[in-house]
Amino acid sequence: MSTVLTIASGEIRLWRRTRVAVLAVSVFAIVLVVSCLLTALRISKAAEERSRQQAAAEETFLSQPERHPHRMVHYGHYAFRPPPPLAIVDPGVDAMTGQSIFLEGHRQNTAMFSDAHASADLGGLGSLTPALVYQFLLPLLLIVIGHAVMVREREARTLGPLLAQGVTGRQLYAGKSAALLGVAAVMLVPMLLMSAYGVLWGESFAASLGLFGIYVAYALVWCSAIVLVSTLGKARGVALGILASLWLTSTLVVPPLAVATADVAVPSEGKAQSDLRMQAEIRKLGDGHNAADPAFAKLRANLLALYDVEDVADLPINFRGVVAQSSEASLTELMNRYAEERMALELRQSSRAAIFGWLSPTMAVSSASRAVAGTDLGTHHRFMRETEALRFDFVQGLNRVHAQQLAYSDDIHRSRDPDAERRTRVSAENWQVLESFRFEPDPAGPRWRRASASVLPLLAWLGVFTVLGFASSGRVKP
Amino acid sequence: MKGVARELAFLLRDRGVLLFLVVALAASSVAVLLGVVEVAQQRATIAELLAADRAERQVVQAGQTDWGGAAYYTFHLTVDEPTNFAFAALGQRDVSPWKHRIRLLALEGQIYESDAGNPDFALIGRFDYAFVVSLLAPLLLILLLHDVRSSERAAGRYEWLSATSGRERSPWRMRSGLKVALLTGCLLFPLWIGGLASNSGAGVLASASLLTALHLLFWWGVCSLVDRCGWTSSVNLVAACGVWLLLAVIAPAAIQAAVDASIPLPDGGDIVLTQREAVNDAWDLPKEATMEPFVARHPEWEDHMEVTRPFEWKWYYAFQQVGDQKAEEISLAYRDGRQRRESLAGKLSWLSPPAWMERSLQRAARTDGRSALDYEDRVRQYHAELRAWYYPKLFPGLPFDQDRLAGVPEYSD
Numbered sequence: 001m002s003t004v005l006t007i008a009s010g011e012i013r014l015w016r017r018t019r020v021a022v023l024a025v026s027v028f029a030i031v032l033v034v035s036c037l038l039t040a041l042r043i044s045k046a047a048e049e050r051s052r053q054q055a056a057a058e059e060t061f062l063s064q065p066e067r068h069p070h071r072m073v074h075y076g077h078y079a080f081r082p083p084p085p086l087a088i089v090d091p092g093v094d095a096m097t098g099q100s101i102f103l104e105g106h107r108q109n110t111a112m113f114s115d116a117h118a119s120a121d122l123g124g125l126g127s128l129t130p131a132l133v134y135q136f137l138l139p140l141l142l143i144v145i146g147h148a149v150m151v152r153e154r155e156a157r158t159l160g161p162l163l164a165q166g167v168t169g170r171q172l173y174a175g176k177s178a179a180l181l182g183v184a185a186v187m188l189v190p191m192l193l194m195s196a197y198g199v200l201w202g203e204s205f206a207a208s209l210g211l212f213g214i215y216v217a218y219a220l221v222w223c224s225a226i227v228l229v230s231t232l233g234k235a236r237g238v239a240l241g242i243l244a245s246l247w248l249t250s251t252l253v254v255p256p257l258a259v260a261t262a263d264v265a266v267p268s269e270g271k272a273q274s275d276l277r278m279q280a281e282i283r284k285l286g287d288g289h290n291a292a293d294p295a296f297a298k299l300r301a302n303l304l305a306l307y308d309v310e311d312v313a314d315l316p317i318n319f320r321g322v323v324a325q326s327s328e329a330s331l332t333e334l335m336n337r338y339a340e341e342r343m344a345l346e347l348r349q350s351s352r353a354a355i356f357g358w359l360s361p362t363m364a365v366s367s368a369s370r371a372v373a374g375t376d377l378g379t380h381h382r383f384m385r386e387t388e389a390l391r392f393d394f395v396q397g398l399n400r401v402h403a404q405q406l407a408y409s410d411d412i413h414r415s416r417d418p419d420a421e422r423r424t425r426v427s428a429e430n431w432q433v434l435e436s437f438r439f440e441p442d443p444a445g446p447r448w449r450r451a452s453a454s455v456l457p458l459l460a461w462l463g464v465f466t467v468l469g470f471a472s473s474g475r476v477k478p
Numbered sequence: 479m480k481g482v483a484r485e486l487a488f489l490l491r492d493r494g495v496l497l498f499l500v501v502a503l504a505a506s507s508v509a510v511l512l513g514v515v516e517v518a519q520q521r522a523t524i525a526e527l528l529a530a531d532r533a534e535r536q537v538v539q540a541g542q543t544d545w546g547g548a549a550y551y552t553f554h555l556t557v558d559e560p561t562n563f564a565f566a567a568l569g570q571r572d573v574s575p576w577k578h579r580i581r582l583l584a585l586e587g588q589i590y591e592s593d594a595g596n597p598d599f600a601l602i603g604r605f606d607y608a609f610v611v612s613l614l615a616p617l618l619l620i621l622l623l624h625d626v627r628s629s630e631r632a633a634g635r636y637e638w639l640s641a642t643s644g645r646e647r648s649p650w651r652m653r654s655g656l657k658v659a660l661l662t663g664c665l666l667f668p669l670w671i672g673g674l675a676s677n678s679g680a681g682v683l684a685s686a687s688l689l690t691a692l693h694l695l696f697w698w699g700v701c702s703l704v705d706r707c708g709w710t711s712s713v714n715l716v717a718a719c720g721v722w723l724l725l726a727v728i729a730p731a732a733i734q735a736a737v738d739a740s741i742p743l744p745d746g747g748d749i750v751l752t753q754r755e756a757v758n759d760a761w762d763l764p765k766e767a768t769m770e771p772f773v774a775r776h777p778e779w780e781d782h783m784e785v786t787r788p789f790e791w792k793w794y795y796a797f798q799q800v801g802d803q804k805a806e807e808i809s810l811a812y813r814d815g816r817q818r819r820e821s822l823a824g825k826l827s828w829l830s831p832p833a834w835m836e837r838s839l840q841r842a843a844r845t846d847g848r849s850a851l852d853y854e855d856r857v858r859q860y861h862a863e864l865r866a867w868y869y870p871k872l873f874p875g876l877p878f879d880q881d882r883l884a885g886v887p888e889y890s891d
Binding site for chain 1: 494505508512515516519523526527530531534537555569570573574577578579587590591592593594595596597598599600601602603604605608609612613614617621625711712713715716717719720723726727728729730731732733734735737738743745746747750751754755758761762787788789812815816819820822823827830832833835836837840846847850
């Protein structure tokens with residue numbers, strides 16, 4: 001054991017002497033700390049801002065004066081998605097999707113005002129978030145520092161004497177790995193702090209620990225790859241070349257290639273397309289604004305029979321409100337079917353792309369990180385579903401008021417008769433049908449389940465590299 | 479000339495050099511191919527949408543009985559067709575919408591709807607030619623050039639080679655020059671094939687080629703500066719990669735953060751909230767409250783402003799427009815802010831040659847932020863045309879004529 005420690009501390013002493021290693025570590029540390037601070041500031045400001053906007057939107061809705069309930073259906077409501085605490089590490093797709101959505105009757109809108117749309121675009125890899133720094137720069141740093149751990153002994157012809165002194169290849173491997181892991185551990189400290197901050201901010205302990213664990217696994221994958229290549233390599237240049245190519249492939253080539261192939265393999269359908277495809281079916285449902293639409297003939301007949309009256313004017317309830325209710329229900333059912341189809345398609349695309357995690361640890365860690373941080377596509381979809389449920393509930397609540405509190409005769413004459421119009425306004429108390437909405441992150445369990453498909457390749461890479469490294473270190477020769 | 483041929487023969491016998499050139503050729507080919515496929519898919523989507531939209535509009539219009547209802551129920555498709563060079567730089571098209579259906583209601587509530595693709599994909603980014611040439615190509619060049627001198631030094635041939643050549647620098651310069659030229663060729667060849675297949679036009683291809691060459695020349699400069707320091711190959715590689723990291727990753731992100739921070743935007747949500755308040759309040763306000771600000775903007779309808787019944791279409795559309803008018807100031811500030819961010823980013827992009835490269839290609843392909851703003855402006859323009867077409871029917875109360883509905887303005891890109 002003490003041999004291993006001696007080797008490790010010798011390696012670290014060497015790194016402290018070389019300028020390249022010190023410079024690389026300092027640059028990495030600066031970039032990391034700056035990105036952590038900037039992202040944390042930005043995210044906590046956004047979280048505050050959106051919670052405030054959500055509360056303001058609810059207050060405005062509830063404080064509307066008395067009016068016709070259908071006016072309120074079109075007045076609509078806003079839902080906002082505040083970023084989850086762990087977005088300070090990985091803001092994920094939040095910047096791409098937009099965080100507010102307008103909810104109104106008979107329509108499912110898309111989320112609006114994405115940051116990516118409004119912000120300056122300079123190409124590159126996008127904005128520097130802690131997640132990006134860890135995914136892209138940490139392996140590069142480890143490669144710069146560690147590519148020569150074993151190969152240097154060989155080049156300097158010190159490997160022979162070392163082995164002759166009775167140090168085994170395994171001990172060398174363990175010692176060098178321990179030294180590199182030490183560097184990685186120091187670099188992971190900010191991640192640990194960010195995760196801890198997440199817990200303080202209300203994030204579940206399991207998710208925060210999980211996020212930290214994912215990045216630990218990622219760092220381990222690279223450490224094991226580096227020591228393996230360094231053990232097998234005959235010259236420092238070759239080892240560096242191989243590792244640089246691995247990094248290049250894993251971070252820069254595979255992820256966008258995965259996106260492109262997934263997009264070709266599973267063509268997506270935008271909202272405009274599915275909306276248009278849906279139109280023919282919508283027409284069959286009838287227009288809820290028009291109670292005379294033949295589509296509602298059956299509803300009318302049923303109601304007349306139920307209450308045993310001749311004309312809708314004699315019904316104890318407002319037929320127009322009933323039509324609005326029934327048409328909103330069937331329309332929503334239809335729109336949800338198409339929305340679910342679209343979301344399933346997107347998920348299929350993303351999971352197709354995620355298969356490339358088996359080729360690129362970076363691809364794997366990035367999708368696992370988004371899933372655990374609660375900023376992935378799945379969470380966005382849940383936001384869309386929950387806001388849709390919110391929309392449906394308040395619209396139907398208003399339609400119920402429309403059916404129960406408004407006289408049919410006033411309702412049909414309100415466009416021509418100002419007095420009738422006045423009688424179709426209902427008290428503002430009815431606006432209480434609006435449920436208050438706070439978008440909460442998933443519990444840790446479902447997030448883990450979504451991440452598992454991407455964590456698996458990471459663990460597999462780690463296992464393979466470690467086993468290979470361990471095996472080859474047993475046979476190491478000068 | 480004989481020297482060139484000899485060096486070329488040397489290079490092509492070097493497995494490492496060949497490998498990187500093949501990688502460059504493959505990356506560029508794949509990028510161009512994927513770009514062409516993506517553009518074809520977008521075109522197909524647009525064609526499909528146009529057909530569906532036309533069919534849908536005919537059905538909707540056939541059921542109409544008054545101008546107001548026709549305007550309310552008819553959606554109009556607007557699209558931003560990809561250019562013939564878009565395959566090389568897909569740019570903002572993953573983030574900003576390029577298809578949009580609008581109707582005559584208040585525009586501010588409609589125009590920010592985003593019908594973009596899979597957000598996961600937008601986050602990761604596209605493997606297009608712009609990506610290959612701005613981010614990957616410098617790395618390949620670094621891999622090719624980092625040891626031009628240092629490898630000879632390590633092999634103990636450096637002094638000998640310097641002494642026997644005519645001029646002191648020429649063997650290194652010729653050798654690196656050849657590598658740069660070969661790499662440029664490997665990158666450009668697929669681009670030209672793609673350009674010819676997509677009918678991009680000679681001008682845009684020539685300027686893209688020039689940009690590519692300039693970008694690689696810059697990185698050649700970086701590599702030779704590093705190589706001249708007399709370090710070992712590994713240190714050279716690390717140092718050059720460090721420069722790449724700084725210029726290609728850290729600088730763009732820093733510029734973006736600085737630009738966004740220095741030009742704050744009004745909150746987008748406030749635009750739509752303002753517009754919604756204005757539109758919905760109008761139902762409860764006296765009709766004059768709507769008609770007066772409307773006439774201020776449209777004096778030509780002054781004689782048709784009388785609204786007698788609780789609901790009239792012309793009043794309805796007037797308050798829709800007044801909703802836009804109320805949100806106009808903040809909406810203009812939002813648009814102006816994005817424009818200023820875009821132009822400031824353009825100015826600062828000189829600090830990062832890869833960012834400058836990528837932006838220039840996106841500009842040439844009309845897929846940059848400015849083009850996205852242009853599309854938004856065209857949608858606004860078209861919406862104004864729709865208003866100009868419907869208003870002379872709504873305000874004087876022209877009798878409805880089904881046949882004239884066919885004359886509603888079409889969006890043209």
